[in-house]
Amino acid sequence: MKPIRLTKHAQEQAIERGTNEAEIIDTIVTGNRQPAKNGRYKYQAIFQYNNDWQGQFYSVKKVVPIVTETDTELVVITVYTFYF
Template sequence: MTIIFTNHALEQAELRGTNEVEMTVAIEQGEEIPAKKSRFMRRKNFEFNATWQGKPYQIKQVAPVFVRENEKIVVITVYTFYF
């Protein structure tokens, strides 16, 4: 399936420390979890071992929220969590 990123999703990705590659991997390989409003969310943990906003973290979880439209996946937004 083709993955399309909305401008909002790309803006949020930059603000939250992720990118299109990580979002794509999360969609293709991640665990699906419930989302609101007939949307889907997949989450995947990535090894991080770096600093985010002044604090060190080992893991970054990337969780894109998307809808399926015909033969496309449209990413609406993305969340990131650091552990």
């Protein structure tokens, strides 16, 4: 697998949305890959969460990084997080 790099924007969004680089990389390595807009890919993985997020309890968290692929690396351009 190619090296994975997070843009500054993706790093900021990860913090803001309650995930981290380890979960993002795990999602890309083991998660479900699907085509996204503009030739990009979205990866999805579900993590046990069992914690509060913004004052509400959630048992699982879905991490969805949006990735563009170059000849030499996978570049995470943003990340979404969904709580259930």
